[in-house]
Amino acid sequence: MWTFIRQRSIASLISLVGLVVAVFFLSRLTGDPAALYLPSEASEEMRQQFREVHGLNDPVLVQFGRYVWDLLHLDFGDSIRKARPAFDVVAEAFVWTLQLALITMVLVTVAAIVVGSLAAFRAGGFFDRVASLTSLIGASAPDFWVAIVAIVVFSVGLGWLPTSGTGTVWHWVMPVAVLFIRPFGLIVQVVRGSMLTALSSAYVKTARAKGVKSRPIIFVHALRNAMLPVITVIGDQAAALLNGAVVIEFIFGFPGVGKLMIDAILQRDFNVVLAAIMITALAIFIMNLLIDLAYAALDPRIRH
Structure with a gap:
C-alpha cells in the first residue's frame, strides 16, 4: 500500500x-x-x-x-492587484469553493445512490423510466445555460432568489442547485448500471431465495460490490467542482477560486493565477489519493 x-x-x-x-x-x-x-x-x-x-x-x-x-520555500509571492500574499488571497477564495463543492457533493452522492439503486431494483418500471430520463437530461444540460435560465426564472421573473453573493442561505440555493444537476445525472446512470450487474449476481439471488428483505439486498449486499465504478465518477465530479466550477461561480458572482482565477487572468495577476492552480491541483491530488484508498477499503484484492 x-x-x-x-x-x-x-x-x-x-x-x-x-x-x-x-x-x-x-x-x-x-x-x-x-x-x-x-x-x-x-x-x-x-x-x-x-x-x-x-x-x-x-x-x-x-x-x-x-x-x-x-x-x-512555500512563498507564492504577492498579488499585484491586492498587494497581499497570493496564498492568502487564494486560500480565502478556496474556502468558499470547498464549502460549495462539499455541500453539493454530499447532496448529489446521497440522492444519486438512492435513486440509482431503487431504479435498478425496479428495472423497467415507472420509477426506473422516470429516473433514467431525468438523469439523462441532467447529465446533458449545459451548466451555464441552466444557470442563466435559473436567474431569469427565479430571480428576474419570480423574484424568489438573489442573483449573486453569499449573504444568506438563499444566495446558495441556485449555485448549489445548478451544480447539483449534472453530477446527479451522471452518477445516477453509473449507479443504476453497476447495481443492475450486482443484483443479477449469484449471491443476491441466494439472498432473495433465503427470504432476505429488499432493503438489505439493495443497500448491504449489492451496493458495496457496485461502488467501485461509482466512486470513480464521484471523484471525477468532485474534482471538477474543486477545480472552481469556474463558469457557475462567475455567473452567480460567487467569491470562489474559479471566479478569482478568471479575475486574476484578466488582471494579469500572475502570482495569484499560479497559486490558485497549485492549491487546486494539490487538493485534487489528495482527493484522488483518498479515492484510491477507498478502493482498497471496498475491495481487499486491491490492497495486494
Whole structure:
C-alpha cells in the first residue's frame, strides 16, 4: 500500500511541476501588467519602475528561476492587484469553493445512490423510466445555460432568489442547485448500471431465495460490490467542482477560486493565477489519493 501511495505521489508531483511550468510561461503571454494597472498617460519611467518593483524587468527564465526558488520555500509571492500574499488571497477564495463543492457533493452522492439503486431494483418500471430520463437530461444540460435560465426564472421573473453573493442561505440555493444537476445525472446512470450487474449476481439471488428483505439486498449486499465504478465518477465530479466550477461561480458572482482565477487572468495577476492552480491541483491530488484508498477499503484484492 505504501509503495502504491509513493508511486502515485511521484506521478502527481511530476504532473504538478509540468502544470506550473506551462502556466508560468503561458501567463506571461497575456500582456504587460504595467499597461493594465497604470493610467494611459503614465510615462515610460513610471512603467519601468512598476516592472522593477514587481520583478517583471528580468528575463522570463530569471523570473521563473526566482519563482521556483520562492516556491520551494512555500512563498507564492504577492498579488499585484491586492498587494497581499497570493496564498492568502487564494486560500480565502478556496474556502468558499470547498464549502460549495462539499455541500453539493454530499447532496448529489446521497440522492444519486438512492435513486440509482431503487431504479435498478425496479428495472423497467415507472420509477426506473422516470429516473433514467431525468438523469439523462441532467447529465446533458449545459451548466451555464441552466444557470442563466435559473436567474431569469427565479430571480428576474419570480423574484424568489438573489442573483449573486453569499449573504444568506438563499444566495446558495441556485449555485448549489445548478451544480447539483449534472453530477446527479451522471452518477445516477453509473449507479443504476453497476447495481443492475450486482443484483443479477449469484449471491443476491441466494439472498432473495433465503427470504432476505429488499432493503438489505439493495443497500448491504449489492451496493458495496457496485461502488467501485461509482466512486470513480464521484471523484471525477468532485474534482471538477474543486477545480472552481469556474463558469457557475462567475455567473452567480460567487467569491470562489474559479471566479478569482478568471479575475486574476484578466488582471494579469500572475502570482495569484499560479497559486490558485497549485492549491487546486494539490487538493485534487489528495482527493484522488483518498479515492484510491477507498478502493482498497471496498475491495481487499486491491490492497495486494
